[in-house]
Amino acid sequence: MKAAIIGYGKMGREIERILSERGHSVALVIDADNASDLDAEHLAGVDVALEFSTPATAYANIRTCLECGTAVVSGTTGWTERLAELQALCRERQGAMFYASNFSLGVNLLFRLNRRLAELVGRMGGYDVRIEETHHTQKKDSPSGTAITLAEEAIAGLPGKSAWVNYAPGLDHAAHRIDTPAEAPADAVVIESVREGAVPGIHTVVYEAEDDRLELRHEIKNRRTLALGAVVAAEYLCGRQGIYTMDDLLR
Ligand SMILES: NC(=O)c1ccc[n+]([C@@H]2O[C@H](COP(=O)([O-])OP(=O)(O)OC[C@H]3O[C@@H](n4cnc5c(N)ncnc54)[C@H](O)[C@@H]3O)[C@@H](O)[C@H]2O)c1
Incomplete structure (x- = not known):
């Protein structure tokens, strides 16, 4: 080739x-x-x-x-x-x-698991969802494209969600930015972006109900x-x- x-x-x-x-x-x-x-x-x-x-x-x-x-x-x-x-x-x-x-193969498995979980949780109700992503400080966009995909797939499965917003303390270039998580509308999935060190990429999807919490987490070890x-x-x-x-x- x-x-x-x-x-x-x-x-x-x-x-x-x-x-x-x-x-x-x-x-x-x-x-x-x-x-x-x-x-x-x-x-x-x-x-x-x-x-x-x-x-x-x-x-x-x-x-x-x-x-x-x-x-x-x-x-x-x-x-x-x-x-x-x-x-x-x-x-x-x-x-x-x-x-x-x-x-990454692992992230694409995470996408599949997240789609399925959102569908199950959407049918059952009672859970809210949020996404956390951590990347190196040189990353030019926020939230990460991976976090957006995770949010869009969660939105597709959850009847109460229709948009995402980005809580990205210290990042001016964040898309759909909110300044505090409390500002997020109820129908929005909050993506929290953290920029630190040389981290290649960590993504966590958190489904939280009153009585328990379920997390899907993926960490890339290298590029x-x-x-x-x-x-x-x-x-x-x-x-x-x-x-x-x-x-x-x-x-
Ligand atoms: N999809 C994935 O799996 C994946 C993985 C890692 C990074 N990324 C994304 O890929 C992009 C690049 O990541 P990176 O870590 O290599 O960033 P980087 O900043 O190290 O490299 C970007 C390069 O693009 C060059 N550039 C600027 N203008 C250009 C132009 N007009 N034409 C060609 N090149 C130009 C820059 O000089 C720089 O060398 C980012 O958007 C990042 O988020 C995606």
């Missing part, structure tokens, strides 16, 4: 190592200083692009890949309110695109598992057409 790496930061570098370990070649590396090289000429012959850049640049990068007919795997978070636009473009161009807010998931997704996407997620890969 001939790959392009778009975004040569922590994830891009880890992905480069795994591509090489699995016998793939890297034909193009794009970062902020050569972003204008992302064009049809440089993408010619590339089988798949792996896009892990920033919330401000992901949309344009993925769009360029689709317009140039290059299959693209992206895991960049913090911009996905525009994901549907790119999925429509992908369909129109008969391209190939794979997006996941989290490429390698995320990069490996993205490379496996790229191998899967190679030669395919359409829009894919981790559910397709796990199936």
Whole structure:
């Protein structure tokens, strides 16, 4: 497989190592200083692009890949309110695109467990839900894309919930931000975001009733598992057409 790496930061570098370990070649590396090289000429012959850049640049990068007919795997978070636009473009161009807010196998098992639990709790009633996420201090978006997915899936199962809000003390860039948990409307799932040290990612979903509390918790030990998931997704996407997620890969 001939790959392009778009975004040569922590994830891009880890992905480069795994591509090489699995016998793939890297034909193009794009970062902020050569972003204008992302064009049809440089993408010619590339089988798949792996896009892990920033919330401000992901949309344009993925769009360029689709317009140039290059299959693209992206895991960049913090911009996905525009994901549907790119999925429509992908369909129109008969391209190939794979997006996941989290490429870890364990997190995707957590998504499945959470969906099922929300459904059961929704039928039974009596429980409130909240989500806690902790990440390293360099993370540019809040809440994490993974926490948003967990919240959306909880909302789908719980009749009393219809939105999420973010309690993120000290973070100005938080989306749907509230300043204290007490401000949260009753129909909102509170996502609490903590930024500390070099933590790769911890997510906890808490279902709490008057008499007991149930928690689903996942902790990533290193970034390698995320990069490996993205490379496996790229191998899967190679030669395919359409829009894919981790559910397709796990199936
Ligand atoms: N889906 C997942 O499993 C997963 C896992 C880890 C990180 N992420 C997300 O991936 C993104 C990148 O994470 P990271 O830890 O590597 O961040 P990072 O800050 O280490 O790297 C981002 C890189 O993008 C570069 N960049 C800036 N503008 C660019 C442009 N126009 N084109 C290409 N590159 C550009 C930056 O210079 C930087 O090197 C973040 O949104 C993060 O939340 C997702």
